[in-house]
Every structure is written in structure tokens, then in C-alpha cells.
Amino acid sequence: MTFVQLIDCRTSRFDEMDRLMDRWVEQTKGKRTATHNMIGKDRSDEAHFVEIVEFPSYEEAMRNSRLPETDRIFNEMVALCDEMPTFTDLDVVRDEQLNADTVRMFFETLGTRGELPPMNDLLVEDYHDHDPANPQDVIGMDAARREFAMWRAGFDFSFTIEDQMAQGDRVCTRWTWNATHKGEFLGIAPTGRKVSMTGTTIHRCSPDGKIAEGWWQYDRLALMAQLGALEALER
Numbered sequence: 001m002t003f004v005q006l007i008d009c010r011t012s013r014f015d016e017m018d019r020l021m022d023r024w025v026e027q028t029k030g031k032r033t034a035t036h037n038m039i040g041k042d043r044s045d046e047a048h049f050v051e052i053v054e055f056p057s058y059e060e061a062m063r064n065s066r067l068p069e070t071d072r073i074f075n076e077m078v079a080l081c082d083e084m085p086t087f088t089d090l091d092v093v094r095d096e097q098l099n100a101d102t103v104r105m106f107f108e109t110l111g112t113r114g115e116l117p118p119m120n121d122l123l124v125e126d127y128h129d130h131d132p133a134n135p136q137d138v139i140g141m142d143a144a145r146r147e148f149a150m151w152r153a154g155f156d157f158s159f160t161i162e163d164q165m166a167q168g169d170r171v172c173t174r175w176t177w178n179a180t181h182k183g184e185f186l187g188i189a190p191t192g193r194k195v196s197m198t199g200t201t202i203h204r205c206s207p208d209g210k211i212a213e214g215w216w217q218y219d220r221l222a223l224m225a226q227l228g229a230l231e232a233l234e235r
Contacts, residue, residue, distance in 0.1 A: 002092040003058040007051040009077075009085035014041075014049065017080045024073040031067055033060040047082065058091065099205040100166040103173055106203075106211055110148055111158040119145065124206050128213045133220050154185030155195075171203045177218070181227060188227050195226040 011017055021039070025032075034053050042048035055061040064070060078084065106122050119141070129138035129147065138147050151157070157179030164173045177197045183190050199218025206212040224230055 001057060002095060003055045003061050004090045004092055005053045005055070005061060006088040006090065007053070007085050008088070009049055009051070010047050010082040011049060011080050012047050012082060013080045017049075017077060020073060020076055020080065024069065027069040027073070028064075028067055031069070033064040058089070061089075097166045097171075098209055099169065099171050099203075100164055102205065102209055102211060103164070103171045103203050104161060107159040107161065107173070107175065110152075113156065116145065116148060116152060122211055124210045124212045127211065130213070130215045132217070150185075153183045154181065154190075155179035156182050169205045169207075171205065172200065173203070174198075174200045185227070186229075188229055191227060193226060193228075195223055197223045 018039075021037075025037075034055055036052075036054035038052045040050050040052070042050070053061075055064065102122060106119075109117055109119060109122065123141055123144060125141050126139065127141055127144050129144055131138065131147075134147075138144050157177055160176045160178065162174045162176055164171065166172075175198070177199065179195050179197075181188075181191045181193045181195060197219050199216060201217070202215045203211050204213040221230075
């Protein structure tokens, strides 16, 4: 179970504490078990800071605390505080990556059979799509729907999410696309073939949680080979 420690402190020497944290990161490289560290400053009290440190588990947090570098840095940190910091230990019982959930829903929606559902709850109106296979970027909800419709007219398909990572407003998804060629696609008559393709997409999400921009990289050459298009060119 993911474990989070909150360190609440007051200090008028934050610049020194910030440099101290840099030293801890450098000295514990390859040994620390913390996976995420964040420090926030109270907007109503400039001397009040809260540090949030995330670990894979409580046991890993305890292993991290036993590092001699952690113990030494902690003592130096206390000396920089105006008063003794307080610690709150938390087992994470709910952890939602909301932008990642939106992106997953986007991929599921693209593969929906029948009429393409409205995507107003997933995409911003001026959504910007970057696809190296297109001579120009696709910009705007209507243009994006036309692009999606071209793929949906040519194939019945679904995405399998292999890996997904979210950081800030970006979500990176590694996916596998499995499809049946049911209709004309880029001038290729329907073959009925089962085809697949792998790719990675990076999405940027807007502050209101919708997808604002997408960058696609995928193996279209392998897809065209599976459709027999390369065989025709070689004759």
C-alpha cells in the first residue's frame, strides 16, 4: 500500500532548507526509497511549509529513514526550523490520477461500436492533434471527429493500454491497437483482415480536466504491410 508522510514545519530560512533538500537528493541517489517529494508554502503564512513525501509502502519509508544520509539531513533540517516539525503518517486508501482516467476514457470512446459518442466532456473545443502521418495538424473538435471517423469507417478496433504515466498536465500512454479491416482506408478496399499496431500518445490536459492536445507516434508502416499495401507497391 502506498505510504505518504506529511512534514509540517515553520522556517524563515527556506532557501537554506531548499539547498539542504538538494543535498539529500544527491547523497541518497541509488539508495533512497522515496518516489515523490513535494514542498508547498502556505499562501497565508510565508513561514509555514508542508513537505509531502511518497513511498511505495510503509516498510520502504522506514528503510529510507534508516539511511545515514536521511538521519543527518533530518537533524540539519530541524536546526533550520523555527520550531520542531510535526509528522503525519498516511496509508493511501484512494489515489486517482484524474487526467489519466480521462485519457483512458478517450481511448475507450474511440473504439466504441456504432455512432461516435459526443466527446465534449473529453476534448476542449479547440483540441490540437499532432500526427506525423498527416501533412497538417488537426485543429478543432469538428476536425478531430472527422479524423477519428476516418479510422472508425475503415476498422472495427479497440485499444489495449499497456503502460500509462501521468505528470502535471501530461499523460503518456503506450498502447496496442487491434482491429478488423471492414471498410475502405486510404484507398485500400476492405480486406476483412485482423491487424494490429503499437504506438505511444502524449496528451496535454487543460485545467478543467479535458484533453487539449495530443502527439501520436505509431507503426503505420506495419499496418500498411498487414493490409497488403506494400505488396502492391513491390509488384
